[in-house]
Amino acid sequence: MKSHLLGALLLASAAPALGQTSIATLPPPALVDPKVATLRDHALESDHYAWDIVEGLTTEVGQRLAGTEAEARARDWAVKTLTALGFSNVHVEPFDMPVWTRGAEGAEIVSPFPQKLVVAALGYSGSTGPEGVTGEIVHFDSVDALRAAPDSAVKGKIVFIDHDMMPAQDGSGYGQFGAPRRQGPTIASLKGALAIVIRSIGTDHHRNPHTGVQYFTDGAAPIPAGALTVPDSEQLVRILKRGKPVVMHLTLVSQKTAGGRSGNVVAEIPGRDPNAPVLLVGGHLDSWDQGTGAIDDGAGVAITTAAAKQIMDAGRPLRTIRVVWFGAEEPGGFGGTALAKAHAGDRYAIAGESDFGADRIWRFGTQLMKTDPATYRALEAALAPLGIVKNDKAEADGTDVDETIKAGAPWISLGQDGTRYFDIHHTPDDTLDKIDPVQLRQNVAAWTAALAIMSGGIEPEPKRRPRR
Numbered sequence: 001m002k003s004h005l006l007g008a009l010l011l012a013s014a015a016p017a018l019g020q021t022s023i024a025t026l027p028p029p030a031l032v033d034p035k036v037a038t039l040r041d042h043a044l045e046s047d048h049y050a051w052d053i054v055e056g057l058t059t060e061v062g063q064r065l066a067g068t069e070a071e072a073r074a075r076d077w078a079v080k081t082l083t084a085l086g087f088s089n090v091h092v093e094p095f096d097m098p099v100w101t102r103g104a105e106g107a108e109i110v111s112p113f114p115q116k117l118v119v120a121a122l123g124y125s126g127s128t129g130p131e132g133v134t135g136e137i138v139h140f141d142s143v144d145a146l147r148a149a150p151d152s153a154v155k156g157k158i159v160f161i162d163h164d165m166m167p168a169q170d171g172s173g174y175g176q177f178g179a180p181r182r183q184g185p186t187i188a189s190l191k192g193a194l195a196i197v198i199r200s201i202g203t204d205h206h207r208n209p210h211t212g213v214q215y216f217t218d219g220a221a222p223i224p225a226g227a228l229t230v231p232d233s234e235q236l237v238r239i240l241k242r243g244k245p246v247v248m249h250l251t252l253v254s255q256k257t258a259g260g261r262s263g264n265v266v267a268e269i270p271g272r273d274p275n276a277p278v279l280l281v282g283g284h285l286d287s288w289d290q291g292t293g294a295i296d297d298g299a300g301v302a303i304t305t306a307a308a309k310q311i312m313d314a315g316r317p318l319r320t321i322r323v324v325w326f327g328a329e330e331p332g333g334f335g336g337t338a339l340a341k342a343h344a345g346d347r348y349a350i351a352g353e354s355d356f357g358a359d360r361i362w363r364f365g366t367q368l369m370k371t372d373p374a375t376y377r378a379l380e381a382a383l384a385p386l387g388i389v390k391n392d393k394a395e396a397d398g399t400d401v402d403e404t405i406k407a408g409a410p411w412i413s414l415g416q417d418g419t420r421y422f423d424i425h426h427t428p429d430d431t432l433d434k435i436d437p438v439q440l441r442q443n444v445a446a447w448t449a450a451l452a453i454m455s456g457g458i459e460p461e462p463k464r465r466p467r468r
């Protein structure tokens with residue numbers, strides 16, 4: 001702790017004008033601790049834990065919609081699996097949440113060119129009822145265009161918002177182009193719209209709609225809100241360009257009930273020093289309901305758990321490693337909030353999560369660059385042979401550990417290649433076959449190296465005497 005503070009002070013005085021740590025003030029590059037290199041390379045070549053977990057979870061449980069019976073079965077599966085792997089203190093920390101479930105859904109152009117389109121309801125969508133609703137389409141190419149429109153242009157109509165999200169390695173388009181999904185339904189509702197459909201927040205051209213959460217805020221009454229597939233959105237634009245009024249029949253039956261239950265599954269490798277700050281890693285156990293939640297986020301729980309297991313196999317870390325399979329991330333990070341609340345008094349050495357698929361890690365960033373430059377250099381050196389570059393401008397990200405980080409935990413982010421992530425994200429196509437086992441092992445190797453470095457040292461378990 002003291003050396004962290006001292007490091008921070010030295011850095012602050014060395015680069016006061018820059019307002020942030022200059023790379024020139026960091027200690028020289030470190031050599032990789034041979035023990036860390038051995039663990040990393042072993043995981044890269046032969047880890048099977050991650051694949052076994054994500055294969056088992058997606059096969060034996062399948063989809064795990066938050067707050068439902070399926071997610072409860074997933075927690076049972078998690079407890080059984082983590083216990084069998086040898087983790088300690090395996091338990092569920094339950095919490096309450098409202099549950100939203102999907103019913104029948106469909107979209108149809110009634111006129112001028114009758115045809116069916118493919119649609120999925122967004123989380124917390126209002127329901128059309130089984131008979132559906134019929135209305136004229138009013139088209140906007142952005143949320144801002146909808147916001148600027150007079151209420152009279154929208155009232156009683158079905159709003160359609162388009163956008164042009166492109167694939168990016170860092171997934172940065174999701175923040176900006178996610179706005180139609182996050183804000184569109186509320187704005188449309190406040191302007192008196194009958195319903196809203198958006199172009200899926202996705203980068204593919206498959207006929208798979210991308211679901212995702214949205215909330216009605218600012219007193220907006222829930223209206224039916226759905227996502228059309230990208231090809232269907234482009235089709236709708238072509239139809240609209242013909243200049244005739246376009247009428248759609250939309251059916252989105254869904255249900256929201258209070259009094260639902262979810263929970264975080266917590267497991268630990270107890271550290272040799274029970275008073276040392278804890279390493280917190282994990283991913284989220286819940287998934288959307290159309291696929292089997294393989295890349296989002298079976299892979300994340302599998303990767304972080306496998307890395308912790310690699311450490312466990314090598315011996316006992318100085319610091320406790322806590323692995324959390326968070327519940328109910330998709331509908332709004334309920335698990336992350338619950339964990340931060342339940343563990344408000346805990347001290348953390350680091351907090352990090354894996355929730356961006358299963359493709360290879362290509363860059364990393366951590367607050368330790370400023371607070372513990374020696375450890376930062378050690379991470380940089382150990383991750384470089386995996387093709388991972390440092391991202392000095394990284395900021396904390398991730399829903400599940402967000403509240404814990406806001407409460408003061410230092411963060412680490414191992415950024416995965418997101419080029420194809422939003423092709424599959426939140427679609428029926430999120431299935432096991434999308435995971436490349438070689439890239440999955442690279443993820444495990446990176447997290448194993450990071451945990452080994454931050455663990456404070458791993459000592460072999462004393463050999464048990466054979467019984468006579």
Ligand SMILES: [Zn+2]
Pocket residue numbers: 284296297329355
């Ligand atoms: Zn996720």
